[in-house]
Amino acid sequence: MSRVLFLFALIWSLSPLSFGQANTFTYQGKLTDNGSPANGTYLMQFSLFDAASGGNQIGPTLTFEGGLGPPAVQVTNGVFTIQLDFGAPTPPFDNTPRFDGTPRWLQLSVRKIGELTYTPLTPRQPFTSSPYAIKSATTASADSLSTACVSCITNGHIQSLDGGKVTGAVQNANNATNALNVVGLVQIANGGTGSSTQNFVDLSTDQSVAGNKTFSGSVSVTGANGIFNGNGSGLTNLNASNISSGSLNIPFGQDATTVFSTSSITTGASFVQIPGLSQTVTVPANAVVLVLTDGGLVVSGTTSSTAFTLVDVRIFVDGTVVASDNARQVFATNSPVIGLPGTWSFVRTYLLSPGSHTVSVGINAPSPGSAAATTGSSTGNGLRDSLTVLVLKK
DSSP states (O other): OOOOEEEEEEEEEOOOOOTTOOSOEEEEEEEEETTEEOOEEEEEEEEEESSSSSSOEEEEEEEEOSTTSSOOEEEBTTEEEEEEOOOOOBTTTBOOOSOSSSOOEEEEEEEETTOSSOEEEEEEEEOOTTGGGGGGGGOHHHHHHHHHOSSOSOGGGOOOOOGGGOOSOBSOOTTOSOOTTBOSOOOGGGTSOSSSSTTOOOOSSOOOOOSOOOOSSOOOOOSTTOOOOSOOTTOOSOOGGGOOSSOOOOOOBOOOEEEEOOSOEEOOSSOEEEEEEEEEEEEOSSEEEEEEEEEEEEESSOOSSOEEEEEEEEEEETTBOOOTTSEEEEEEEEOSSOOBOEEEEEEEEEOOOSEEEEEEEEEOOOOTTOOOEEEOOSSSSTTOOEEEEEEEEO
């Protein structure tokens, strides 16, 4: 029966080496038999060559087939491992070094028990760098470096060094650019503190410090230019008694704003806003709103008999009467002889939530039995009403 044997892959490794080491190395391969991983006992031969094909054989052929020689090779799931040693040159007929740094190839031949001939596996397998570590056995300088080199490598021998290869503490880091394990001084230009004090940043020069910072102790600013710059927003719990000099611009309130009526109006069946007597203000937290209004009204129309009017004037906040005491009752009369206008003037304070609020003044329908009333004017006569709003911080 024909059989196809194929060396699928090779993995090379070395036994521990030392001065005076042998030429033995470990060879591991993967063998397939008719396309499937091989299993069982195989007879194998290994030869060393100086070319990928043809060329010259170097050293003996190593045969593993049992009997008086090395045992046959056990293959499990296609994998086998074996120790190979092509020996050393034996002059005068064998003068070629096995591994002297020049290219070498391994020829492997395989047969199963009961078969008569070996099947050479192609192509030959090139030796990679691992087996060539055997060459260090003949390198005297490497031996002396590993056993006798004490302070024999100085700064002059080191041209550059990858910082990622360094572990442990670096004792001198004047030129360090990455100082995770540095012991000593790292200059500011290289990302260090510039000081031998740990957990310290040298701020003797102009620097920009980003992000939020928390100071557990007191912070002092000294010197002729020792000032804090900024708008002061976010400051809380300031003690005014500790402010001893200079000026402090604190907006305890805002300027009072007064508006006037823009036209006249006659009372109707319900409350109506007096034209022009409305303004919107922004109220901060912890503030008191003071509202002042004054004005006048007369009995509407003309009459040959005595007439009077009795109406309520009220303050509205955001279109709503806030409390029952924010109204003033106003009386006016008229007769063929003389007319007597009515006037009002009163002040109210409010505790409003922070935000925008609209304050306005309105006039109610006259009381039962009384005549209609007219108020408001755009001129400076006695019927021109006004509304003043002042926001004060507590």
